[in-house]
Amino acid sequence: ETGVTQSPTHLIKTRGQQVTLRCSSQSGHNTVSWYQQALGQGPQFIFQYYREEENGRGNFPPRFSGLQFPNYSSELNVNALELDDSALYLCASSFGRGTEAFFGQGTRLTVV
Amino acid sequence: AQTVTQSQPEMSVQEAETVTLSCTYDTSESDYYLFWYKQPPSRQMILVIRQEAYKQQNATENRFSVNFQKAAKSFSLKISDSQLGDAAMYFCAYRSEYGGSQGNLIFGKGTKLSVKP
DSSP states (O other), X not given: OOSOEEEOSEEEEOTTOOEEEEEEXXXXXXXXXXXXXXXXXXXXXXXXXXXXXXXXXXXOOTTEEEEEOTTSOEEEEEOSOOGGGOEEEEEEEESSTTSOOEEOOOEEEEEO | OOEEEOOOSEEEEETTSXXXXXXXXXXXXXXXXXXXXXXXXXXXXXXXXXXXXXXXXXXXXXXXXXXXXXXXXXXXXXEOSOOGGGOEEXXXXXXXXXXXXXXXXXXXXXXXXXXXX
């Protein structure tokens, strides 16, 4: 297992609500990336945080936002949840932007 | 934009046999990394093997090896002596080494590998 931990592991929310997912990066890692994996699909890049600054974003609307804290842990916030936001959300940490990424076990979000 | 294509949604192999998973990609860049990740039912993505585009030699990790054909933009994974624990989803991924895209992975849709005892 990697040292990347995500919480919660499962979550059910109602359409229109807001959700916050958390990721604790592996010790020594200063970069966190978030991915959305819909059922039966490969993960899609949401955004990346490097030393507390957003550093690259995929094709996701502004209601997907994030934070990285001084200890390099990170949050993914999604506002105004839609049914299509139901997916596995994966966090990956690395030391620097171009180095090997280690993934957490993911958060399964279900929007009803 | 870069794309990654895995044309085999499902594959099956007999235990102890060899199987090859296919991956093609499209890019105009010359410097990049390619990866194979394994995702078991536990959901955690596990790095299987990586290949640097500037290296001509194919990467090998124990029973796992790749056939990297840069000109053809092909990157297949060969699993030798398949074991029951190899059963999982396998994802091919591309990572640019340039600018704002550096660090984010572009994944294919995956291949589900079953291993028969």
